[in-house]
Amino acid sequence: MGSAATLRAQIEGMLEARIPSALTPKARPDQESMSCGVDAIDRLNAFPRGTLAEICGPPSTGRTTLLHGLLARCTAGGEAAVVIDVSDTFDPVSASQAGVVLSELLWVRCGSTPAHGKARTALEQALDAVEHLLRNGGFGLIALDLGGVSDNDVRRISLGTWFRFRRAVEVTRALFLVLEKQSNASNSGGSVLDLSQSGIDIEGNAVSSRLQHIDGDCLIRTLRTRAELLRGQMRKPVRSVRTVGEFSTRLQSYH
Amino acid sequence: MLFACVYVPNFVAQAALRHERETRSKPFAVVAGAPPQTRVVALNAKARKLGLWTGMTRSEAEVLAGIQIRERSIGLEAAAHAALLDCMTGFSPWCEDIADDTLVLDISGLSKLLGSPTQIARSIRDQARNLSLYIWLGVARNIDSAIHAARLAKGICILPAGREAELLKNAPLEILDPSPEIAGTLVRWGIRSFGQLAALPELDLSQRLGQEGLRLQMLAQGRSTRILSPTSSPPVFEEVMAFDDSVEDLESLAFVFNRLLDQLVLRLTARSLAVGELHLELQLNLAADGATATERIFTRVLTLPVPTVDTRLLLKLLQLDLEAHRPGAPVARVILHAEAMRPRVIQEGMFVPKGPEPQRLEITLARLRGIVGEDRVGSPELIDGHLQVPFRMVRFTPGAARTSGSVSPVSQTSVRVFRPSVPVRVEKTNGAPRRVRFRGVDHRVIQASGPWRRSGEWWTPDHWGRDEWDLVLDCGGSSSRLLVRAYRDLVTGQWYVEAEYD
Numbered sequence: 106m107g108s109a110a111t112l113r114a115q116i117e118g119m120l121e122a123r124i125p126s127a128l129t130p131k132a133r134p135d136q137e138s139m140s141c142g143v144d145a146i147d148r149l150n151a152f153p154r155g156t157l158a159e160i161c162g163p164p165s166t167g168r169t170t171l172l173h174g175l176l177a178r179c180t181a182g183g184e185a186a187v188v189i190d191v192s193d194t195f196d197p198v199s200a201s202q203a204g205v206v207l208s209e210l211l212w213v214r215c216g217s218t219p220a221h222g223k224a225r226t227a228l229e230q231a232l233d234a235v236e237h238l239l240r241n242g243g244f245g246l247i248a249l250d251l252g253g254v255s256d257n258d259v260r261r262i263s264l265g266t267w268f269r270f271r272r273a274v275e276v277t278r279a280l281f282l283v284l285e286k287q288s289n290a291s292n293s294g295g296s297v298l299d300l301s302q303s304g305i306d307i308e309g310n311a312v313s314s315r316l317q318h319i320d321g322d323c324l325i326r327t328l329r330t331r332a333e334l335l336r337g338q339m340r341k342p343v344r345s346v347r348t349v350g351e352f353s354t355r356l357q358s359y360h
Numbered sequence: 361m362l363f364a365c366v367y368v369p370n371f372v373a374q375a376a377l378r379h380e381r382e383t384r385s386k387p388f389a390v391v392a393g394a395p396p397q398t399r400v401v402a403l404n405a406k407a408r409k410l411g412l413w414t415g416m417t418r419s420e421a422e423v424l425a426g427i428q429i430r431e432r433s434i435g436l437e438a439a440a441h442a443a444l445l446d447c448m449t450g451f452s453p454w455c456e457d458i459a460d461d462t463l464v465l466d467i468s469g470l471s472k473l474l475g476s477p478t479q480i481a482r483s484i485r486d487q488a489r490n491l492s493l494y495i496w497l498g499v500a501r502n503i504d505s506a507i508h509a510a511r512l513a514k515g516i517c518i519l520p521a522g523r524e525a526e527l528l529k530n531a532p533l534e535i536l537d538p539s540p541e542i543a544g545t546l547v548r549w550g551i552r553s554f555g556q557l558a559a560l561p562e563l564d565l566s567q568r569l570g571q572e573g574l575r576l577q578m579l580a581q582g583r584s585t586r587i588l589s590p591t592s593s594p595p596v597f598e599e600v601m602a603f604d605d606s607v608e609d610l611e612s613l614a615f616v617f618n619r620l621l622d623q624l625v626l627r628l629t630a631r632s633l634a635v636g637e638l639h640l641e642l643q644l645n646l647a648a649d650g651a652t653a654t655e656r657i658f659t660r661v662l663t664l665p666v667p668t669v670d671t672r673l674l675l676k677l678l679q680l681d682l683e684a685h686r687p688g689a690p691v692a693r694v695i696l697h698a699e700a701m702r703p704r705v706i707q708e709g710m711f712v713p714k715g716p717e718p719q720r721l722e723i724t725l726a727r728l729r730g731i732v733g734e735d736r737v738g739s740p741e742l743i744d745g746h747l748q749v750p751f752r753m754v755r756f757t758p759g760a761a762r763t764s765g766s767v768s769p770v771s772q773t774s775v776r777v778f779r780p781s782v783p784v785r786v787e788k789t790n791g792a793p794r795r796v797r798f799r800g801v802d803h804r805v806i807q808a809s810g811p812w813r814r815s816g817e818w819w820t821p822d823h824w825g826r827d828e829w830d831l832v833l834d835c836g837g838s839s840s841r842l843l844v845r846a847y848r849d850l851v852t853g854q855w856y857v858e859a860e861y862d
Contacts, residue, residue, distance in 0.1 A: 142770035143770050163835075163838070165860060165861055165862055167773065167862065169776050170772075170862065171770075172774070177767045178767055183712060183713050183715075185716055185758035194776040194777055198751070199772075200774070201742055203770060203772065203774055204768065207740050207741060207742065208739050208741075208757070208758075208760055210739055211758075212738065213736070213737050214736040217732060219729070219730060233731050234728055234731055234732065237724050240724075241721060241724040242716065242717070243714060243715050243716030243720075301840065302839075302841060305832055305841055305843065307807050324809055325843070328773050328861060354770060355772050356772070356773050
């Protein structure tokens with residue numbers, strides 16, 4: 106190890122005049138983490154700019170809530186954001202209630218074949234759209250929503266594709282966020298926020314008797330979520346950092 | 361006062377081949393008239409050397425090998441004239457439109473910017489050359505002498521003050537364009553040049569030819585009291601190209617678009633304007649094999665987020681738009697029309713986040729529309745109404761909204777909407793769902809909250825109504841629960857799952 110370090114120092118010394126620090130990777134400054142509006146998650150610094158971040162979890166675990174929170178803070182700060190919606194499930198009403206400035210949001214709805222275009226799957230369309238949007242630049246947040254896509258299909262995305270996305274986003278101030286059921290980006294992911302349901306709070310007479318249902322006799326109050334940040338840094342030596350936070354959100358509308 | 365006259369020699373031929381650089385170096389002729397009386401109306405020097413002359417019939421001209429024949433086009437001539445006018449108004453707003461091939465402009469005061477009259481004339485000539493127009497220029501203290509100098513000079517002719525008569529003395533009388541009677545009389549007298557006419561005794565000339573004779577003599581002497589009357593018609597930025605054989609390939613059309621866009625942008629730049637909207641009109645050949653289009657005219661409009669003079673951007677947008685909306689038949693004629701706007705100048709704020717670059721974004725959006733479809737890319741806009749789908753897609757224009765910068769903490773659970781809603785089979789107990797089956801999976805309902813009735817548009821044929829339920833469903837062996845919003849359609853009685861809380 107010592108001889109390798111010496112050799113590296115010698116080579117760098119020889120090349121110093123032409124290529125300063127030829128064999129030393131350029132240190133990247135730590136980018137600020139984007140806020141999602143949930144204190145317990147913001148404390149984890151789960152969404153640093155210039156990285157590929159993943160929000161994973163099964164349905165009804167608060168993935169979309171966090172996505173809307175991030176979009177709201179990004180667009181309210183005057184930055185443009187984009188959602189590449191593979192299964193066309195984005196709800197503008199819900200997003201607007203979360204504070205998203207819709208005019209600053211570009212929504213790409215995959216799944217429809219254009220009249221003169223090639224017939225491609227929604228996932229292929231989405232990956233193609235991500236390439237174009239990453240290349241375009243200028244967005245604060247680029248979100249790829251794979252939440253409605255089957256695990257098998259998502260697993261078919263090659264590691265090379267994720268790596269390419271990671272390299273493309275590294276040189277920008279954008280956060281590239283992937284919302285999915287399981288983490289797939291492997292080492293290309295800067296951070297993985299794994300969500301799981303920790304409970305659903307019910308209010309009303311039926312709480313005691315789960316099988317008894319009478320019209321309007323209970324109210325589903327809150328959805329409680331446990332979030333575990335699996336990886337938080339990409340610099341060497343890579344350490345698996347695990348931090349945990351919990352949050353709960355009310356169900357919208359009727360009250 | 362100092363006036364410059366711009367004259368376009370062989371205007372009809374120049375206008376016909378303005379967009380065809382390759383053909384200009386070959387012998388060519390422009391023909392006009394209905395068959396069989398189609399005759400040559402203009403030709404270039406190489407064609408003349410081959411033995412062609414103006415007035416010969418098309419069939420006679422076609423006998424000669426290597427001759428390029430073009431139909432005379434009023435549209436192309438109008439476009440060439442408009443281009444010339446744009447070019448000249450870039451030098452001086454005081455510009456008079458004398459004829460299709462002749463313009464006069466007041467260049468007094470330009471010497472401080474461009475130098476001597478010769479240098480001004482060279483600048484004008486170079487600018488016109490960028491528009492593929494080869495011009496002759498005459499500069500004089502009065503308008504008529506400038507016109508005569510331009511028609512006489514094969515290049516640039518500067519007439520110094522007081523020496524107009526001397527320098528124009530050898531000019532042929534045809535330049536004065538006298539009436540046939542007067543021209544005949546002067547020929548019988550042996551008068552053929554300006555100098556000869558200028559030397560005739562004034563009184564005798566007046567007795568024989570009247571006031572018209574005196575006027576012509578005054579012009580031949582380089583004297584004129586004509587006042588400039590500037591052209592004030594609004595400019596039309598339009599370029600046209602017609603093909604002998606209709607073009608089907610979009611890539612070939614791209615070359616044509618590129619040339620036309622170059623010309624449009626040059627004209628707009630001369631007036632310090634930019635393209636705000638681009639109108640494309642294609643005349644289709646519906647008789648061609650495999651044509652699927654039903655209308656002869658195919659039009660597309662590109663509205664740009666910011667006015668631009670970037671030809672590459674405009675070309676790319678046109679290509680992407682035509683790939684997404686194919687004409688459906690070979691193209692016989694292309695018309696590009698630009699709506700001119702003042703270029704936008706923006707002072708970026710030091711603390712304002714930098715958004716996507718508008719020109720680049722427009723290309724990206726066009727590409728995305730090509731991938732997912734025309735109406736599937738944009739910003740959602742909420743509709744203030746009792747609708748089942750309470751939003752519409754609008755054009756994405758970032759930076760247009762004023763944002764507050766502050767957002768309250770996240771407190772509500774967001775939803776993911778299934779489009780279309782998923783049909784569901786429901787078993788009920790006491791009116792509430794007990795078991796549901798959707799997407800091929802049975803779920804036990806653990807909690808059911810509802811119903812909440814919603815309805816709208818009951819005053820229209822599109823009325824709708826539903827009883828909505830929030831359901832907590834078990835997910836087989838998993839401890840995690842699925843939280844969905846289901847509803848019973850009050851019109852059909854059918855149950856659906858509309859969204860999932862997430």
